[in-house]
Amino acid sequence: MALTTEPFLRSVLLSVYGQKLGQLLKRTRIAINPEKGRNMMGTADETGTLQYGEVFVQYSANLRQPGVDVRVLTGTVVIAKNPCFHPGDMRKFRAVESPALHHMVDVVVFPIKGLTTCNYLNLNTAIINEV
Numbered sequence: 752m753a754l755t756t757e758p759f760l761r762s763v764l765l766s767v768y769g770q771k772l773g774q775l776l777k778r779t780r781i782a783i784n785p786e787k788g789r790n791m792m793g794t795a796d797e798t799g800t801l802q803y804g805e806v807f808v809q810y811s812a813n814l815r816q817p818g819v820d821v822r823v824l825t826g827t828v829v830i831a832k833n834p835c836f837h838p839g840d841m842r843k844f845r846a847v848e849s850p851a852l853h854h855m856v857d858v859v860v861f862p863i864k865g866l867t868t869c870n871y872l873n874l875n876t877a878i879i880n881e882v
Contacts, residue, residue, distance in 0.1 A: 785814060790833065793859045798851045803865030806830065806844045807852045818856050823848055830859060 783789075789810055801807060808824040811817040824846045832840040852860050 791859050800851050801862035805847045807849045807860040
């Protein structure tokens with residue numbers, strides 16, 4: 752008799768496995784200061800103004816009042832998919848100003864031009880502003 756086919760022992764093994772995996776995921780979370788990074792959803796640039804390697808980020812300065820005091824992020828940023836399990840889930844982009852996208856607030860706008868940027872669309876992303 753194999754231990755993995757016996758119903759009770761199988762349920763115990765799966766329970767222990769789930770608990771250990773949950774502990775691992777909890778330990779690997781990295782806290783980000785709200786002044787240096789945010790969790791945001793990604794969306795596509797419907798205007799087609801962004802080039803490959805560029806993103807547009809306009810965020811609310813005060814998390815308690817979204818959309819009131821908005822700021823445009825420019826410069827080099829690191830964006831990570833959430834959950835981030837693989838080094839390829841983190842990428843470096845250049846945040847740019849784009850007047851055509853000023854109606855987009857508290858989201859990351861990715862270009863529709865390029866090869867791999869579409870993997871970041873509609874996923875939770877963490878923006879980390881490089882210092």
